[in-house]
Amino acid sequence: MTFYSTNPDDLLIDAARNGDVTYLKxxxxxxxxxxxxxxxxxxxxxxxxYDGHLDATKLLLEAGADPNTQDNSGNTALMGVSFKGYSEIAKLLIENGADLNLQNGSGGTALMFATLFGRNQMVKVLLDAGADTSIRDARGLTALDLAYQQGNEEAFNLFKEHHENA
Incomplete structure (x- = not known):
C-alpha cells in the first residue's frame, strides 16, 4: 500500500480506507x-x-470510535453501510450503539438509504433492530414511500410484514 502523506492523521485515514488493522492497532x-x-x-x-472493512470497523469501535459521528452532509457510518448493503457491518455498528434513526442534512435515515438503493437484506436488518418507519425526509417521504416509488415490492412487503408483527 502506498501512502502519499506523512501527516499522522492522513495516514490514519488511509489505513482505515485500506483496512490496515496492523497500522490502526x-x-x-x-x-x-x-x-x-x-x-x-x-x-x-x-x-x-463504508469501504467494507469489518475487522477494521470492529477494532475502531472497540477502541472507542463514535458510531454516531456525522460527516459534513450529516451521514453516519450506518447510513454508508446501508447504502452499500454491508449487513454484517451494520449489525456491528448497531450492537455498538449506532442510532438507527439519525437523519442527515436531507432528512434521510439509514433505512431510507437501504430502501432507496434496493438493499433489502439491510432493510430487514434495520427493521428488525427497531428503525422508525414513520420518519420523513425533507421531501416529506418515509422509507415506505421510497419503496413504493422505486417499485421495490420486496422492501414494500418487508415493511408490511414489520407493521403486521408490531
Missing part, C-alpha cells in the same frame, strides 16, 4: 484521536465501514 496503542476527519468530515470509522 499501532496508532490506537499510541493514543490516536479516532474523531479526526478528512475534508468531507469522514472519520476513520466512517471510512473503514
Amino acid at each position: 499501532e496508532r490506537i496503542a499510541e493514543g490516536a484521536d479516532l474523531s479526526i476527519t478528512n475534508g468531507r468530515g469522514f472519520t476513520p470509522l466512517i471510512i473503514a465501514s
